Amino acid sequence: GAGVSQSPSNKVTEKGKDVELRCDPISGHTALYWYRQSLGQGLEFLIYFQGNSAPDKSGLPSDRFSAERTGGSVSTLTIQRTQQEDSAVYLCASSLIGSGGPSTQYFGPGTRLLVL
Amino acid sequence: SQKIEQNSEALNIQEGKTATLTCNYTNYSPAYLQWYRQDPGRGPVFLLLIRENEKEKRKERLKVTFDTTLKQSLFHITASQPADSATYLCALDHTGGFKTIFGAGTRLFVKA
Numbered sequence: 099g100a101g102v103s104q105s106p107s108n109k110v111t112e113k114g115k116d117v118e119l120r121c122d123p124i125s126g127h128t129a130l131y132w133y134r135q136s137l138g139q140g141l142e143f144l145i146y147f148q149g150n151s152a153p154d155k156s157g158l159p160s161d162r163f164s165a166e167r168t169g170g171s172v173s174t175l176t177i178q179r180t181q182q183e184d185s186a187v188y189l190c191a192s193s194l195i196g197s198g199g200p201s202t203q204y205f206g207p208g209t210r211l212l213v214l
Numbered sequence: 215s216q217k218i219e220q221n222s223e224a225l226n227i228q229e230g231k232t233a234t235l236t237c238n239y240t241n242y243s244p245a246y247l248q249w250y251r252q253d254p255g256r257g258p259v260f261l262l263l264i265r266e267n268e269k270e271k272r273k274e275r276l277k278v279t280f281d282t283t284l285k286q287s288l289f290h291i292t293a294s295q296p297a298d299s300a301t302y303l304c305a306l307d308h309t310g311g312f313k314t315i316f317g318a319g320t321r322l323f324v325k326a
Contacts, residue, residue: 102257131314140218140303140318141258154313189257201307201314202248205257 100124102206104190110212111180119175119209123192129201130173132165133189135208141189147173148195180213187211216242218317220304226323233291235320237304240285242315244306247280247287252301252319261302262289294324 103122111117123130132144143157147167158164162180167173177184187210191203219238227233237247245266250258264271264280264287271278277290291298301319 141316143313146313202260202263203314208257
């Protein structure tokens with residue numbers, strides 16, 4: 099596909115369950131980002147990958163959140179023991195990173211997570 | 215701490231007028247500033263990027279200014295159209311920075 103894809107598009111889960119969110123970046127993009135957006139709020143940075151490594155995990159809200167990226171492509175964001183406050187839209191973006199260049203990001207449509 | 219401020223109140227303008235949105239930042243020295251558009255239910259879409267050594271950038275009906283002294287960027291849409299109605303986000307980046315910081319966005323409504 100030409101753009102960033104995310105699945106599922108919507109997820110309803112019960113409090114305490116684990117969820118996995120998937121992101122397929124644009125082919126060839128080395129950088130991948132996860133953000134969280136609550137209703138009417140801005141984007142909250144969660145984690146960034148360069149290749150398969152995550153040099154910046156500072157945005158993960160708690161140890162219930164983890165993410166991995168394999169093969170420099172697909173990434174999975176996992177939320178364990180979900181809480182109601184985890185309800186939000188989770189956005190993934192990818193970009194080309196040149197040496198010292200700006201990271202214009204291409205976003206997926208997001209996964210809307212609702213924790214009941 | 216680093217902070218980006220965008221007007222949280224929605225901007226309502228009449229079709230054909232120029233819309234001006236403001237982005238202010240503190241405790242930050244960005245090398246780049248970007249503007250994104252976000253429609254309801256969708257991810258943000260990149261519009262324009264301006265570097266710290268550029269004062270102004272234009273693209274079709276869009277114009278962005280960047281004043282590193284005032285720590286402010288202005289985003290203008292000339293000859294606005296109802297299709298321009300969306301939320302507009304500004305985002306800041308360091309040189310080679312991999313952690314882009316986004317503002318909360320300003321909602322624009324263009325009335326026909």
